[in-house]
Amino acid sequence: MVLAVGVLDGEIVEVSKRRPVEISLREVSVSYPLSPSGRKTVLSELNLEIEAGEFVAVLGETGCGKSTLLRLILGQELPSTGSIIVDGKPVTRIDSRRGYVPQKYSLFPDRTMIENAMFGPENAHCGWLGRLRPSFRAFKRKLRAEAERQLLCMGLCTADLNKYPHQLSGGMQQRVAIAQALMMKPPVLLMDEAFSALDPSTRASLQQQLREIWQETRPTVLFVTHNTSEALLLGTRLIVLAPHRENRPGGNVILDMSLPQSGDTISVRKQSREFMELREHVKRHAYGNSSSSGEYRRVQEIRERGDSPECK
Amino acid sequence: MVAAMLCIVVPAVAAPPTFTVGWSVYAGWNPYFYMAKSGILKRWADKYGIVIKVQRFDYAASLDAFVGKNIDACTMTNMEALDMPAAAGVDSTALIVGDYSNGNDAVLARNNLTLAQLPGKRIMLVQKTVSEYLLERAMDLNGFNGQISQLRLMNTSDSDLVGAFLGNQSNQVAVTWKPLVSQILAQGGNVKPLFDSSKIPGEILDLLVVRTEVLQRPDGSGAKFAKAITGAWYETVAQLAGGPGAEQVISGSAAASGDSVSSYKEQLRTTFLFSTPKSAAQFSESPTLKQKMDLVRQFCFRHQLLGQNIASVDDVGIRYPDGTVQGKENHVRLRIDSSYMRMAEQGRL
């Protein structure tokens, strides 16, 4: 899986080195007024620093604010207090510096799969008037070839390229959705439960593909899910959120730890004892304890050799 | 229209026989409302052992109902008596010649336009009615007969005519009847009447028309109806024209259309009422009537109002009280019957 060429600033270029981009949230809280009175707090005093190139998996039950967190970084929501800084610049609106893959409805139904993939780079290349120029045709031809290559890499067959989204399965649609986002070579990729609507085998296959793509170009990824295994298999760092409670120190974050990495494929890792112990650990400390005070923990050690991580 | 299409001839059922008279708002027809309300009609109906009902309609709807045989008698002008029922083959008889328009219908124009300047200008009126007839007679009497075909007529419904004419200065000519005429003139400005029906007396008649088959019912109830309604009418009109209780009749009739008493009196001023049965009967037996009706029927034929495929004007025959027929003998559709008016004159009702 090679995505060594891509579209940057509207041109198809060779991508040598990914510019590192970090995300930081400072004193971020999100709350809104309830009728008749009172406020509902979703996130409170969140402080988060994400380094460039990290694959952060965000886990949590419903209502814990993980989607809100993603939307804040995306720019779709504004925080009640605090600021979100991506790559040194504050986030005020949704723009192309952050890619997005939602759970569904991401593709435009009136365009074929390949047209969907070509959408972003076309926009980046020129405005409405620029489309009238003859040079646009040439660009489109090159772009189409590139999009075709990437979609085929993702697992579509040639016949599927000119089909409309509703004619293909959910798995295929998500593949194209991911490719659509990645064609823009975004420095940050935000995925909101992207695989939650898929069946287990498609899900596994896509997880593997995502891992490989990410290892090629290393964007900073925020991956929201409610599936513990998925979070543990894909991420380099795990953050577990819980719904806001008044008297809990540390706000929403009840677990924030680095995850052990390994060179094995996902299907192999899933069977390993190490993985299963890790999963038990997370479930016990994160989900089992959501009714207790829930201390903020951070596990500093990163084990490359496969030792089980220490807790506490 | 649906009612007309689904109509089925229902013979008069159960005693006492019931008759329905349809009327619409007009100076000469409002008294029917008063007649019914004040009990005059009931008295006459009871005298003959029948029941007469009076029902108000919009003018066009009353004609539809009459042709569709939903009502037995209807107030209408002589022109409509020819167009609608006669031409559709419903043999009709004019029982009462009530009045003629003596200035109630007028051609109004702005900016000192003259009749000579009318061709080419847009004229607002209700087409295919006495308004169009009045306009043509206006052109004809002033020697502009050849230019009639160059008139640009815009069919405008009477309910919107006043507002549209007054609201926009570019509407320069309108042909309509009182009280709409009075409303327009009251607004002042530079609107003047160019021509009105007082210049063609006797040509726009207001009649009470009954279906001939109802009149000629074998059990005689139709004749009773004719007598009752004629008697009630002349009793009312006698009061209206200045007898005792005139104020009551006038205000009652004005109330029929929601007019003020002064406005109604203004309309009566330009209506030549045949207030005695003698005058009415005389007029209906005179040769003048035949002349006027001929003008009207020629107009109707020219404008295909007698029917799309009627080959000649004589295909709708008119029979007069003296027995003469205008048109084909075997195609008589409209009858003028002065016998009930004579009976009223002789007090035999």
Place this chain on the structure above:
Amino acid sequence: MMAIPGAAQIADIQAKPRRLWTQSLSWVLFLIGIFTYLQFSVARHKENPEDRVIPSGTQLWQGIKASVLQPAEEDDALDPSANTFERVTHSMIWKDTVSSSRRFFIAILLLIPAVLIGLHMAVFPYAEALFLRFVLFFDKIVALSLLPILFIVFGIDEWSKIMLMVIGVGPTLMLDTYNIARSVPREQIVKAFTLKSSNFDVAYRVILKQIMPQIINSVRLNLKPLALFLFAGEMIASTDGLAYRIAIMRRHMGMDIIIPYLLWVAVLLFGMDALLRVANRRLHPWF
């Protein structure tokens, strides 16, 4: 025609009727209607051969010929040597169809901004704040009652009738477009922005493009109200047009012209609807 479906089958939701039956059954009501009409017509003609309220077949045929081949009575008579094409293009029904259609299509053109306003209301929060409440209220004003005002403002000619149509149907289209555009999933808008779309890209290239088939369906549904307003305007004040002719013919019970006109209008509207349906399918194969 094998087995005739029994009573149990006809009342069954799971029935699978044969094609022959579905095709023939769909014509049955037409035939019943025509038959009933003819019964009434014959009954009335028996007692009154010149009846014009329910014209007979021959009268209707003559009425059709008169409309199609004869010029309108306000126009000059034709040169007798004119060929059929010239006679048709000078005929009453041609003149009326052309003038009514002209008003109809100008109104449709003027309704395009209504669709665009609805779109902007759905997508741009400030546009929604400005327009929504007013459009919701204005929609409830019965357009026909505005007619006297329209006559004053636009004169009594073409424009008051066209504006009556636009004011009558415009708010409906605006609100319909608004609802349709709002039903586009939020994710697509967000995705489009991350794919370097500008505001107008999102409004037109993403949203408008994908709701076009639904907009066309909305226009199809609004053809009838549009025709209704056109007829209201024409019947009240006009010099020509399909409804004008019907209003005039009514004055002397010319049902032999009115009924063909009614059917002709139904055919025209049916044809327009079919055209839009086919165009929708062709242009938007993905819908």
